[in-house]
Amino acid sequence: MLLEVQGLNAFYGDAQALFNVSLQLRAGEVVGVLGANGAGKSTLMKSLTGLVAVDKGAIRLRQQPIGGMPPGEIVKHGVALVPEGRRLFPSMTVEENLMMGGYSKRPGRWNKHAIFELFPILEEKRSQPATSLSGGQQQMVAIGRALMSNPDVLLCDEISLGLAPVVIKDIYESLPDICSDGMSVVVVEQDVIVAQQCSARLYCLQEGRVSLEGTSDALTRDQISEAYFGI
Amino acid sequence: MTVHTQHINMTRTPLPILPISLGVLFLGTAITMPFWGQAYWLHEFVNISCFFIFAMMWNLLAGYGGMVSVGQQAFFGLGGYFVLAMGNLAGVSPFIGIPLAAILTAIMALPLSKLAFRLNGGYFAIGTWVIAEVVRLTVANISIVGGGSGTSLTAFRGVDRVFRQHMTYWIALTCVVATVALILLFLRSKQGLALQAIRDSEVAASSQGVDVIRMKLAVYVVAALGCGLAGALYFASNLRISPDAAFSVNWTAFAIFIVMIGGVGRIEGPIIGTFVFWLINHYLSDYGTWYLIGLGGLAIVMSLYMKDGLAGFIHRKTGKDFLSIKRIYRSK
Amino acid sequence: MLETIIQGILLGGLYCIFALGLSLMFGVMRLTNIALGDQIIISGFIAIGMATVLGFNVLWIGLLLLPIAYISGFCFQGWVLNRTLSKDPLPSLVVTFGLSIVIQNTLQMVFGANPRSLDVGSLSTAGVELSPSLTVGVLPLIIFVSAIVCTFGLQWLFAHTAIGRSFRAVSDDREVAELMGLSAKRVFATATGLAFCLIALAGWFQGMRTTVSPSDGPSLLLFAFEAVIIGGMGSFWGTFLGAMVLGVTQQVGFHYDPGWGIWFGHLVFIVVLFIKPNGLFPKTKG
Incomplete structure (x- = not known):
């Protein structure tokens, strides 16, 4: 088990937002986390x-406890987050933002060139704010x-939010x-269809608790709706 | 999820007994003091009252309004100079001049706020200091009020000394009581609640319909009024004024010290702080530079290790506020 | 008149170095260092103290001063100021204001109230003849060139180096910067260390160019602040130009009437703040 x-x-x-949450992530796996606003x-x-x-x-990463470590330590252990709302550094160009991502200097396949290969449009706009x-x-x-830190676990927090369906698909x-290459991904989504399509397994959160977990293909819409909305 | 309907009834906390009895004791002592006390006690009381009123205003501005000013001496000095100018140049009795000077100072705060409010946070603080310096340099170049070396208040010539001291004392006592009462009532009012909402989050408060700019302006002007009152009183009692003394940043330094020791953003803070300041000032001010180093150092230590001051410390130990402005929400 | 303006520009060079220290700390961590002026003055006194006690040459003193300043700034931020950082500006303002009072009175106690200066020998009178009627001092010229170097250096540091990027990152979004592996507290300490180097440089120059006395600090803080606001926040070249405007205005004011020079500088600050709150040379996006 990776994570x-x-x-x-x-x-x-002051309010408790998560209650007794458990979750597993294997190497190379994509796991979806679904839930309404405020589900945690x-x-x-x-x-x-x-x-x-x-x-x-x-929280254990490769059996090693990492819970409560400062963020800078955790990224060095190989967990990176794409934060909700993107939160790019506004004073920096595209390239500088990527360079900040590589600050922890973890070795691996991801560098500027690999990112530009993955998203060619970024190379074109590399020196724009x-x-x-x-x-x-x-x-x-x-x-x-986030990839620039060469993580073993990539966490994506609502990357579809505010984007056009075509772009989300891309x-x-x-x-x-x-x-x-075996990197694991946790995809947090409000959009049920998107989450179900891209993930192997799904977790539903409701009011801070895991209300459902299972293989994405095996779960029915009704099961998910119930776990999602609580109806 | 089921929605519970609750009837929420909002009440203000009852006025507590202990502070009221302490207040009555204080008032009883204070009102009778001219009949049994010595003249220099009266003088010292007036001086400390000025520090107290000034500190209350700084607390209102910084602790409740979120506007940290290092330039409140502008209004302190203006209050003093208004009393002096009205007395010496127009023959207005300083007893009437003191409240008038406070009002004039508040009017001066209106245009000055236009400048100060263009800055935020830390730069607001230095901006207010620049404004105070501009006022100081301007007054120092007006020869009719004594220029750079200052002048004496001559309007009291011919007034009986004992009568003057007693009158000044009564005015000071009235001002102290009025300041405490008005600030207490204000903070317990709807506007007071709005002000504290602004301090917690300007954006949230304005989205709830609070007119943030107006509210801040009101606090700034009221604080100027109070500082002007303190200055008018101080120089009417001390009879001698100079730009360097009137507009010294030390006034604000003392206010910050008083508020930080007592507890910032707490109404009882300046009361406790003034008492501590009076003790320190009374017994240690002869040590000059050491005394000032101590005050500065203590302010640093307080803001690092005891952010809510002695009042907050007492509150944490006993769970009690001396003068509560809180409202309690009770569900029936 | 030309001579007055040139004197003003050279004076602006000194103000620029004052202002860069303030600007740097505010830019990186939104921290207003009220003790800036007093820190400049204490640097001047330390330089004078080293000259008297150790008998070092002025240049050596400057070189010795910089690492001391960096370490004190780093530690001061790390041990004290980092504890005061929050959305509320009050704690950091009270701490730096308290420090200002402590520094002033400590200097008063140790050195007395008399102004002192750093002996630079023949440099103090050396001049360059620009035209038969116009001579400018070598020392003010050196200070002015240093101001250009410092401004250029800071601008370059921010735009093109990893340290500069880390400064911008914590200033843009501290939480995300930490997600990238930065320690915001360390970055802050580095920034203050650097700001203290500028402060020490300013104090060293101030001690050579004129005099330092314990109560001078606040007015230096106000000049630095005025230069930042006149120039417009967020750009070091803006601060440089703001300092020039302030220096020239004061010098013209002094020329007209010695009692009104400073007042005239304040007035220009107020007019700019009123008419152009973003400064005369605001940063343009893109």
Whole structure:
């Protein structure tokens, strides 16, 4: 098991946002996490990357506890996040944003050239301010920036949010290529269809608890709706 | 999910007994003091009152309004100079001049706010300091009020000394009581709640329909009024004014010290802080530079290790606020 | 008049070095260092102290001052100021304001109230003749060139180096910067270390060019601040030009009436703040 979350409790401010959440991720696997607004998806991502304080033993990467480590340590262990809302550095160009992603200097196949090969449009716009790009292109920069740290686990927080369906399709089509060398991906989504199509297994979160888990193909729409909305 | 319907009833916390009895004790002592106290006690009380009112205003501005100013001495000095100018040049009795000077200072704050409000956060702080310096340099170049070396208040000539001291004392006492009462009432009012909402989040407050700019302007002007009052009182009591003394940044430094020691953003903060300041000032001010190094150092230590001051410390230990402005939401 | 303007531009060079230190700390961590002026003055006194006690040459003192300044800045940020950083500007303002009072009174106690200066021998009177009627001092010229070098250096550092990128990253979005593996606290400490180098340089120059006395600090802070606002926040060349405008205005004011020079500088600041709150040379996007 590459990443193992066991009985995770986390707080957002004073309120408890996650209750006893467990989740497994195998090497080379794409796992989807579904849930409505406020279900705790983002808090889960923040817990995994050290932005939210959690118990040490609740999160294990290759059997090693990484819960509660500072974000800078976790990225060195090989977990990278594409944050919700992209959050590119507005004062930087596309290329500089990518360079920041490589700050941890983890070795691996991803470097600027590999990113430009994956998203050729970015090479064209490499010296433009990152925030001057279209939404879809900005999302590519955000994904590229996370890949630059050569993670073993890539966490994608709502990368489809605010993008046109065509663009979403484009971005998700790059996933198999990204995973081709055994990298694992956690895809957090509000969009059920997108999540079900790209993932091997699914977890549903509802009010901070795992309400459903299973193989993506085997789960029916009704099961997911129930776990998603609680109806 | 089921929706519970709750009748929410909002009440203000009842006025607590302990502070009220302490307040009555204080008032009883203070009101009778001219009949049994010594003259220099009265003088010292007036001086400390000025520090207290000034610190209350700094607390209102920084602790509740979120506007950290290092230039409140502008209004302190203006208050003093208005009393002096009205007394010496127009023959207005300083007893009437003190409230008038406070009002004039508040009017001056309106145009000055236009400048200060163009800056935010830390740069607001230095901006207010520049404004205070401009006022100081301008006043220092007006020869009719004594120029750079300052002048004395001559309007009291011919007024009986004891009468003057007692009158000044009564005015100071009235101002102290009025300041505490008005700030307490204000913070417990709807506007006071809005102000605290702004401090917590300007964006959220304005989305709830709070007119942030107006509210901040109101606080800035009220703070100027109070600082002008303190300055007018101080120089009417001390009879001598100069630009360097009136517009010294030390006034704000003392206010910051008082508020940080007592507890910033707490109404009882300046009260406790002034008491501590008075003790330190009374017993240690002879040590000059050491005394000032100590005050600066203590302010640093407080903001690093005890951000909510002595009032906050007491609150954490006992769970009690001396003067509560909180509202309690009770469901029936 | 030409001479006054040139004197003003040279004075602006000194103000530019004051202002860069303020600008750097505000730019990277939104931190307003109220003790800036007093830190400049204490650097001047330390330089004078080293000259008297150790008998070093002025140049050696400058070279010795910079690493000391960097380390003190790094530690001051790491141990003290990092604890005060939050959305609320109050704690950092109170800490730096308190420090300002501590520095002023400590200097008062150790050195007394008299102004002192750093002896530079013949350099203080050396001049370059631009025309038969116009001579400018070598020392002010050196300071002016240093200001250009510092401005250019900072601009280059921010735009083209990894340190500069890390400064921009924590300033843009601290949380995401930490996700990339940066330690924001370390980056902040580096920035303050660098700002203290500029402060030490400013104090060294101030001690050579004129005098330092314990109570001078606040006015230096105000000049630095005015230069930043006149020039427009967020651009080092803007700060440089703002310092020039301030220097020239003050010098013209002094020329007209010595009592009004500083006041005249403040006035220009107020007019700019009122008419162009983003400064005369705002940063253009893109």
